[in-house]
Amino acid sequence: xxxxxxxxxxxxxxxxxxxxxxxxxxxxxxxxxxxxxxxxxxxxxxxxxxxxxxxxxxxxxxxxxxxxxxxxxxxxxxxxxxxxxxxxxxxxxxxxxxxxxxxxxxxxxxxxxxxxxxxxxxxxxxxxxxxxxxxxxxxxxxxxxxxxxxxxxxxxxxxxxxxxxxxxxxxxxxxxxxxxxxxxxxxxxxxxxxxxxxxxxxxxxxxxxxxxxxxxxxxxxxxxxxxxxxxxxxxxxxxxxxxxxxxxxxxxxxxxxxxxxxxxxxxxxxxxxxxxxxxxxxxxxxxxxxxxxxxxxxxxxxxxxxxxxxxxxxxxxxxxxxxxxxxxxxxxxxxxxxxxxxxxxxxxxxxxxxxxxxxxxxxxxxxxxxxxxxxxxxxxxxxxxx
Numbered sequence: 092x093x094x095x096x097x098x099x100x101x102x103x104x105x106x107x108x109x110x111x112x113x114x115x116x117x118x119x120x121x122x123x124x125x126x127x128x129x130x131x132x133x134x135x136x137x138x139x140x141x142x143x144x145x146x147x148x149x150x151x152x153x154x155x156x157x158x159x160x161x162x163x164x165x166x167x168x169x170x171x172x173x174x175x176x177x178x179x180x181x182x183x184x185x186x187x188x189x190x191x192x193x194x195x196x197x198x199x200x201x202x203x204x205x206x207x208x209x210x211x212x213x214x215x216x217x218x219x220x221x222x223x224x225x226x227x228x229x230x231x232x233x234x235x236x237x238x239x240x241x242x243x244x245x246x247x248x249x250x251x252x253x254x255x256x257x258x259x260x261x262x263x264x265x266x267x268x269x270x271x272x273x274x275x276x277x278x279x280x281x282x283x284x285x286x287x288x289x290x291x292x293x294x295x296x297x298x299x300x301x302x303x304x305x306x307x308x309x310x311x312x313x314x315x316x317x318x319x320x321x322x323x324x325x326x327x328x329x330x331x332x333x334x335x336x337x338x339x340x341x342x343x344x345x346x347x348x349x350x351x352x353x354x355x356x357x358x359x360x361x362x363x364x365x366x367x368x369x370x371x372x373x374x375x376x377x378x379x380x381x382x383x384x385x386x387x388x389x390x391x392x393x394x395x396x397x398x399x400x401x402x403x404x405x406x407x408x409x410x411x412x413x414x415x416x417x418x419x420x421x422x423x424x425x426x427x428x429x430x431x432x433x434x435x436x437x438x439x440x441x442x443x444x445x446x447x448x449x450x451x452x453x454x455x456x457x458x459x460x461x462x463x464x465x466x467x468x469x470x471x472x473x474x475x476x477x
Contacts, residue, residue, distance in 0.1 A: 094465040094472075095407065098208050105204045105460045108132070110182040112196035113455070116171030116189040119226030120235075122147040125169045125199065129223050132203050136210040138221070141245075145236030150245050151221035153210055160217025160475045164250030164433065165467050166426060167202035168195045168227035177451035193448050194255040197455035197463070199223060201253065204464030209471055217475030220245050222429075229277060229386050233425040242432055249396055250435035251470050252426045253463050255455060257448060259441040262462050264404035265417040266438040268394035273322070273350040274357060275387040275423035280305070280345040280368060283378040289337040298343035299332050301375045305367060306330065306345060312363045317356055324350040324421050325360060350421045352389055387423035393434040400436045403469050408462070422448075440466065 098105075108128075117125050126147045133140045133151040141150045147169075176183050176190040184190045206221050222241070226232030256265065282302045287295025306327050313323045325347065332343035349364075351357040361383045372379040401415035417439070426437050440463050442456030 092212070092214070093407070094208050094468045095461055097212065098204050098461040098464050098468070101207065102461050105200050105464070106457045108203065109196050109200040109455060109457060109460060112199060113191045114182045114185050116184050116186055116191045116196070118173060118189060119170040119228055119230035119232060120146045122169045122225050126223065126225070129169070129199060129203065133206060133221065136207050138206060138210055144241060145225065145232060145239040147225040148232065148236045149223040150241070151206060152245065153206065153219040153221070155215040155217050155219070155475060156213050157216045160215070161248040162218040162220055162246055163471045163474050164220040164222055164247035164435070165202055165205060165470065166222040166224055166250060166252040166429060167198040168224050168232070169199050170195055170226050170228055170230075170232065172228055172449060174449070174451050178454060180454060190451065191455070192450060192453045193228065194257075194453070194455045195227065197255055197457075197460065198253065201460055201463035202467060204460060205467035205471070208464065208468045215472045215475045219471045219475070220247050222250070227425050231386070231425065233428040237428060237432065247433045249474060250429055250433045251396070251400060251438070251467065253438045253440055253466060254424070255459065255463075256439040256441045257445050257453065257456070259444045261441055261443050262408055262459060263412045263414060263441040264401070264408065264438050264466065265414045265441070266392060266397050266400060266436055267415070267417045267419065268392050268397040270352050270389050271392050271419055271437060272390035272424050272427065273352055273387075273419070273421045274389045276349045276357065276361060276383050277386045278347055278349065278364065278381065278383045281380045282343040282345070283380070284341065284375075286341040287339045289339055292339055295339045296375060296377050297339050298341070298377060299339075301371055301377045301379070302330060302332065302343035302345055305371045305379070308367050308371070309364060312360055316359060316363050321353045321356050322351070322419075322421065323356055323360060350423060352419065387425055388427040388431060390424050390427035390437055391430065392436040393430065396434055396436040399474060400438055400470065403473055404438070404466065407465055407469060438466070
């Protein structure tokens with residue numbers, strides 16, 4: 092039986108669920124309402140449900156038709172982003188400054204769709220482990236669940252996840268063996284100068300001058316210090332300083348992210364940021380504090396499990412709808428920490444082209460809900476008997 096046909100019989104209910112999640116976004120570790128609905132749905136399907144894993148995480152356990160077989164984990168993320176939504180959708184965010192701009196509302200719904208199908212059909216051996224993770228967007232939700240004993244309490248032989256891709260092609264599965272998504276460090280740099288009247292700059296140490304000079308210099312790290320054959324991205328994403336037209340502020344705050352695939356390059360970039368900061372502090376007579384944090388690891392797909400997921404994609408959608416050698420991505424994903432402990436694979440599914448991820452106009456394509464749910468469900472059906 093093709094799971095797509097079965098799941099399409101309740102596709103309207105999935106759309107309603109997804110749009111409800113979209114209208115009520117919650118940031119990382121605040122997903123109380125979302126996780127509550129997830130748990131209620133799992134219990135309604137007859138799935139043993141565990142709440143409060145790693146904070147607001149939920150895990151569902153479903154036994155197959157026999158006592159044997161393998162334990163297959165499926166993971167979805169639940170959190171939203173601190174973005175003000177700029178759509179006119181009837182189900183737009185009702186929470187000011189919060190929005191599902193990455194499609195986690197859709198990922199959660201797809202996994203619920205897969206869980207319902209597997210509970211209704213039980214056409215698999217082994218055990219399905221449904222992992223609904225909080226705080227994927229840079230707040231360490233995967234690490235929190237792992238630290239809370241995720242894989243000791245709910246052992247998995249392998250684990251899989253899927254993410255929407257809003258630039259199409261519609262319904263195409265993309266993945267790759269080996270390193271698939273970059274590691275990410277987040278940095279906070281605080282420049283402390285000396286405040287003064289804007290008309291008397293000689294009496295102060297202007298942190299804005301120091302900060303902008305440092306930002307310009309940091310942009311030379313990738314172009315002049317990194318091996319050009321190794322990929323890296325350094326992006327400054329925020330500069331905050333001052334609150335008045337006529338006051339030179341006391342301090343400035345710089346934030347951003349570094350993306351790499353190579354461990355040595357990751358170390359080099361962090362070291363250069365610190366060296367440049369120390370140099371500019373000395374040159375301008377300021378104080379510069381640098382905090383660089385390891386937030387995401389490199390996401391590395393197991394070749395065996397990437398190949399298995401690609402084969403399932405071909406079975407469900409056709410050979411032309413699978414790209415099994417997709418290019419690595421400089422984006423990051425904390426599912427990396429899960430596949431570092433349990434072998435598995437992370438895939439992307441294309442949707443109708445539209446505004447990109449983390450865009451204030453983004454909306455998840457509901458037409459891929461049954462496709463993603465079927466892909467996840469078939470992974471359990473095929474891999475639990477492997």
